[in-house]
Amino acid sequence: MTNLRLILGDQLSSSLSSLKDVTKDDVILMCELMEEATYVRHHPKKIAFIFSAMRHFAEELKAKGYWVRYITLDDPHNTGSLEKETRRVIRESRVKQVIVTEPSEYRLHKTFEFWRIDLGTPINILPDTRFLCTQEEFKRWAGHRRHLRMEYFYRDMRKKYGFLIEQDGEPTGGRWNFDKENRKSPPRGLSSPKRISHLKDHITRDVLSLVKKRFSHHFGNLEPFHYAVTRQQALIELAHFIRELLPYFGDYQDVMVVGEAYLYHSMISSYLNAGLLLPLEVCQIAEQAYRAGKAPLNAVEGFIRQILGWREYVRGIYWMHMPQYGEMNHFNAKEPFPDFYWTANTKMFCIAEAVKHTRDHAYSHHIQRLMVTGNFALLTGLDVKQVQEWYLAVYSDAYEWVEMPNTLGMALFGDGGIMGSKPYAASGKYIDKMSNFCEQCSYDPDKTTTINACPFNSLYWDFMARNQDKLKQNHRLSYVYSSWNRFSPQKQKAIREHATEIIKDMRDGKL
Numbered sequence: 344m345t346n347l348r349l350i351l352g353d354q355l356s357s358s359l360s361s362l363k364d365v366t367k368d369d370v371i372l373m374c375e376l377m378e379e380a381t382y383v384r385h386h387p388k389k390i391a392f393i394f395s396a397m398r399h400f401a402e403e404l405k406a407k408g409y410w411v412r413y414i415t416l417d418d419p420h421n422t423g424s425l426e427k428e429t430r431r432v433i434r435e436s437r438v439k440q441v442i443v444t445e446p447s448e449y450r451l452h453k454t455f456e457f458w459r460i461d462l463g464t465p466i467n468i469l470p471d472t473r474f475l476c477t478q479e480e481f482k483r484w485a486g487h488r489r490h491l492r493m494e495y496f497y498r499d500m501r502k503k504y505g506f507l508i509e510q511d512g513e514p515t516g517g518r519w520n521f522d523k524e525n526r527k528s529p530p531r532g533l534s535s536p537k538r539i540s541h542l543k544d545h546i547t548r549d550v551l552s553l554v555k556k557r558f559s560h561h562f563g564n565l566e567p568f569h570y571a572v573t574r575q576q577a578l579i580e581l582a583h584f585i586r587e588l589l590p591y592f593g594d595y596q597d598v599m600v601v602g603e604a605y606l607y608h609s610m611i612s613s614y615l616n617a618g619l620l621l622p623l624e625v626c627q628i629a630e631q632a633y634r635a636g637k638a639p640l641n642a643v644e645g646f647i648r649q650i651l652g653w654r655e656y657v658r659g660i661y662w663m664h665m666p667q668y669g670e671m672n673h674f675n676a677k678e679p680f681p682d683f684y685w686t687a688n689t690k691m692f693c694i695a696e697a698v699k700h701t702r703d704h705a706y707s708h709h710i711q712r713l714m715v716t717g718n719f720a721l722l723t724g725l726d727v728k729q730v731q732e733w734y735l736a737v738y739s740d741a742y743e744w745v746e747m748p749n750t751l752g753m754a755l756f757g758d759g760g761i762m763g764s765k766p767y768a769a770s771g772k773y774i775d776k777m778s779n780f781c782e783q784c785s786y787d788p789d790k791t792t793t794i795n796a797c798p799f800n801s802l803y804w805d806f807m808a809r810n811q812d813k814l815k816q817n818h819r820l821s822y823v824y825s826s827w828n829r830f831s832p833q834k835q836k837a838i839r840e841h842a843t844e845i846i847k848d849m850r851d852g853k854l
């Protein structure tokens with residue numbers, strides 16, 4: 344009798360709990376599944392990254408002498424279903440128990456809970472120890488707090504792990520957060536430093552031709568393909584980031600530049616989320632760079648906050664509130680999703696640029712996701728489910744546990760304020776300040792109701808006016824409503840009529 348150890352596509356870590364006491368008599372099962380590749384139409388680069396990383400991980404396990412049963416997508420016997428593949432191995436290999444690390448998504452959590460009842464073979468679900476905060480710990484932290492603000496969670500995580508904490512227990516530099524220093528506008532001529540592109544071995548080349556054959560109808564360009572697909576390669580990218588880019592990460596964290604998808608961002612989210620890199624080691628390496636005088640505090644603190652703070656926090660929110668979280672829609676946003684999120688065919692330069700980055704790289708950085716595509720979806724009231732489906736499909740780092748709180752909670756305020764203290768709504772002035780997009784746009788960010796006025800401007804005020812009942816009690820928005828109330832009734836009317844025209848243009852494909 345043997346153990347069947349099931350490894351999912353985002354569990355590619357040799358320190359995984361389900362591999363902890365693996366023996367050479369155990370069967371390790373890994374499958375490329377049509378149901379996983381298509382439950383939303385994932386970007387071809389994302390599918391290629393995951394399949395290639397899975398195949399490489401399987402090879403590493405085999406090289407250590409383990410018995411790996413790897414089912415490729417084009418295996419003629421592949422049933423396309425996780426359950427059927429698991430049952431097949433149970434039937435063929437005298438399995439005494441299935442061992443699995445808890446899945447990252449609620450959908451699979453339900454599947455495994457169901458298996459407990461009807462698989463007919465015991466299933467042992469182990470905690471995912473790669474995260475820095477357990478679900479129970481997060482729930483304890485949330486306790487009776489009225490507001491679950493990331494900043495306070497992050498401070499507790501800093502104390503727990505001792506990151507950037509001095510011997511007297513005070514935060515390094517005397518402050519917990521250096522975000523004020525991280526909001527620079529882009530200087531003229533700012534471009535992305537050269538990034539690492541990895542050589543494609545036969546495994547990656549095979550995967551690329553498979554993905555080209557089976558998924559080229561999905562949104563996004565498969566090639567050029569430059570992703571790391573092994574832990575070794577991901578570590579090389581991380582080292583390059585720490586050495587060359589981290590020193591400027593803070594300064595340029597929020598800026599957006601035409602034709603520059605990455606700027607000084609780390610591009611490690613796909614590797615972290617698939618398990619090629621671990622959050623603890625990434626934070627440790629970043630802190631070492633600061634202690635060695637190789638990166639300034641504002642950059643290192645900002646970077647560690649994203650991983651130790653935001654990443655763990657969104658996971659905590661997700662597991663604390665699922666499955667109800669997925670059904671929330673605070674503003675009852677139901678506007679049909681416009682085509683230009685898929686085609687980039689819009690006169691709004693900022694949206695076209697964000698969509699092109701997404702199409703070409705399966706990546707766009709946080710501010711583009713939040714303040715361009717997310718902001719537009721918030722202001723126009725796009726259907727929250729369709730917006731989430733887009734984010735889940737198009738980014739190579741997207742898994743529901745991290746995509747949903749970011750999209751529904753942070754970008755759309757669809758959870759009514761569980762995550763954020765106010766909606767991240769902004770007019771075109773913000774985009775103009777933080778990017779050079781508006782210089783090339785046919786709309787004018789300084790105008791609100793003229794024919795060439797930036798759509799974000801009237802949409803912003805319209806959003807505030809439309810949702811006044813839900814937002815006016817929010818003290819962080821009192822200055823917004825006092826400005827709105829100072830506008831003459833004629834001006835308010837003109838703004839709202841202009842916004843209605845814009846929404847109509849969007850529906851008619853004319854925006």
Ligand SMILES: Cc1cc2nc3c(=O)[nH]c(=O)nc-3n(C[C@H](O)[C@H](O)[C@H](O)COP(=O)(O)OP(=O)(O)OC[C@H]3O[C@@H](n4cnc5c(N)ncnc54)[C@H](O)[C@@H]3O)c2cc1C
Pocket residue numbers: 607608609610611612613615616646649650653654655657707708709710712713717734735738740741742745746747749750753754
């Ligand atoms: C609408 C929306 C959807 C998003 N969907 C995803 C998603 O599906 N998957 C995903 O990993 N991130 C998501 N994010 C968060 C963030 O945009 C990405 O983690 C980041 O852009 C990845 O690029 P990077 O590795 O260069 O990050 P960097 O800017 O270099 O940041 C370093 C790391 O911090 C972590 N991080 C930063 N911000 C967040 C955050 N808000 N939530 C979780 N982790 C964070 C990531 O692991 C990231 O790799 C989303 C944000 C928004 C606004």
Ligand code: SF4
Pocket residue numbers: 690691692693694770771772774775780781784785786787788797798799
């Ligand atoms: S003018 Fe408005 S629509 Fe055009 S790029 Fe600037 S913010 Fe975007």
